[in-house]
Amino acid sequence: MSEDGRPSIGTMRRYAWMNIFTGFLVWGVALAGVSMMMPIMYGTISQDMGWTITQTTSFMAIKSAVSGVGGLFAGGLIVKFGLKRVFVQSVAVIGIATLLLYFVDSLPIYYALASVSGFASILSLIAIQVTLAKWHSASIGRITGVAMLGGAAAGTIVPLATAYGLQHFGWHATAATAGVLVLAFVLLAAIFLFREAPEAYGYTADELDPGPAGGRSRKAGATPATDAGPEFRSILKTRQFILLIVAAALSGAISNGVNEYIPLFVERQANLGAYMAALGFTIVIVISGLGKILFGWVFDRFSTRGVAACWALCGVAVLLSFPVAGFATFLIFMLVRGVSHGGVVVQAPVLARHLYGIRPIAQVIAFLNAAFHLGASLGIWAIGIGVDLTGGFGIPFIAVAVVAAICALIGLGLEPRYWAGYTARRAPSHA
Structure with a gap:
């Protein structure tokens, strides 16, 4: 605790890294990880379910379309209900929707889960991006890049792991396993590691991440750091x-x-x-x-x-x-x-x-x-x-x-x- 009653800078930066780690898990498991599985499973799904390639691959098309439309409402939901509530619930829904693929036996259920997953995915994506932007100022680009390395890490693991799962357990069980991983790891990180905003602790992002000392000074037309924006x-x-x-x-x-x-x-x-x-x-x-x-x-x-x-x-x-x-x-x-x-x-x-x-x-x-x-x-x-x-x-x-x-x-x-x-x-x- 610092002299002014606020948590120390060291504590705040630890909170910031907890958010980055949570973002890494979200991108690596709940977002990129789950999305990477689908193209690998399409062939098996099509064969097992007797669906055409178009019917099978429509899963990601529907998911992407719903994500695009859902993004228009995400900001309002975050403002109304708060970052953490939206984030935790969206991660939970991704995990549940992925887990429920185990019970898919028809196209309507398959497409419904794609829609639900798409809406929850865009909410969790936007929530973690907003959080990182609230905690970081001068290094927001680098920090976002580090958190999003989860997607690259998934690219080295998910394809082979999915292929192994398909060969030994089938696509239903493989998809369900991914849902369990989201609920067991990503959801717990969202609940226990996620910190919504530094202002709750009496800090601003400019205090925690001011950039190199002696950097370029602001000139005419620059907006003061104390201005939160329009x-x-x-x-x-x-x-x-x-x-x-x-x-x-x-x-x-x-x-x-x-x-x-x-x-x-x-x-x-x-x-x-x-x-x-x-x-x-x-x-x-x-x-x-x-x-x-x-x-x-x-x-x-x-x-x-x-x-x-x-x-x-x-x-x-x-x-x-x-x-x-x-x-x-x-x-x-x-x-x-x-x-x-x-x-x-x-x-x-x-x-x-x-x-x-x-x-x-x-x-x-x-x-x-x-x-x-x-x-x-x-x-x-x-x-x-x-x-x-x-x-x-x-x-x-x-x-x-x-x-x-x-x-x-x-x-x-x-x-x-x-x-x-x-x-x-x-x-x-x-x-």
């Missing part, structure tokens, strides 16, 4: 917020939308075979962990300009698909795609906090995630239609590169007034 309703119809949501949606298309087609592109258009297709997807997921850390640092250092650079790199990555013909070009494409994907998935809390501060952060992060998921769904659909109409990935991937350039231009125009390193644009000099 009310959400005051920014909802502003030009910058609308452009931000558009860019977030487009970033979903150029990142997650492209990822959906990597195995198909490698196997069929690059003619490298099914094994290389699976290897490529694994490389993207694992290397995205490096991208999260790298771009987390870039976002902390350069804010919206760093995000713009990440969006531009998504365009570069897709252009690198054109020369893919052997292992060397294949590896370069996958590495750049993985790094850029890692940056994109870290962007929401950084953009929300740097652009609008703490006060509206729950609603802003919710809208950013909703836009991202809806954009990813539309991107998957648009790329698929483009491939069907043109007979290949060339024209659709060129379109993706153009969209990435548009995203980058939007990013360069955003003003991060609540970023610790913000410097207003210099007024033009007069003779």
Whole structure:
């Protein structure tokens, strides 16, 4: 306990790391882990249940669509009921919905569980992002990247573990086991480790995470650290917020939308075979962990300009698909795609906090995630239609590169007034 009656800085930073660890578990087990299982189980599910591939794979399509729509309501629910209540209950629902896959014997039940899981997943995702943004200021990008490494860790374990489970226990039991893991580990962390906000202990994020001493001072146009930010309703119809949501949606298309087609592109258009297709997807997921850390640092250092650079790199990555013909070009494409994907998935809390501060952060992060998921769904659909109409990935991937350039231009125009390193644009000099 410090002299002013507040917990010590050391205690507060320990609480902050407890949140990071909880986020690691959420991303690694409840979110990425569960999602990674489904594509691996699709073949077995289709065969065992007698469903078509389209019927079987609709699970993730429904889950993603519900997540996108649910994100629009997540901010309001968090504001009304509180972060911890929403977070704990959403994690519990993910675990229960995954566990209940054990009892699936029809498509309606299968799809209903996909819907429930999708809504709970977006709530837990937004809740942990909001929490990290409330506890961290100067290092929000890096911290979010560290927490999201859970997804990369899952990429090294879940595929093989799922394949083993399918072989020895079947898909029902394998899915149920994942639900038990969510309830046994992630839910307990959410209940006992999660800390909602530093303000409850008398601190602010700027006190706990002020950045390097002697950093750049704020200049004209910068917003004081004591300003918590505008009310959400005051920014909802502003030009910058609308452009931000558009860019977030487009970033979903150029990142997650492209990822959906990597195995198909490698196997069929690059003619490298099914094994290389699976290897490529694994490389993207694992290397995205490096991208999260790298771009987390870039976002902390350069804010919206760093995000713009990440969006531009998504365009570069897709252009690198054109020369893919052997292992060397294949590896370069996958590495750049993985790094850029890692940056994109870290962007929401950084953009929300740097652009609008703490006060509206729950609603802003919710809208950013909703836009991202809806954009990813539309991107998957648009790329698929483009491939069907043109007979290949060339024209659709060129379109993706153009969209990435548009995203980058939007990013360069955003003003991060609540970023610790913000410097207003210099007024033009007069003779």
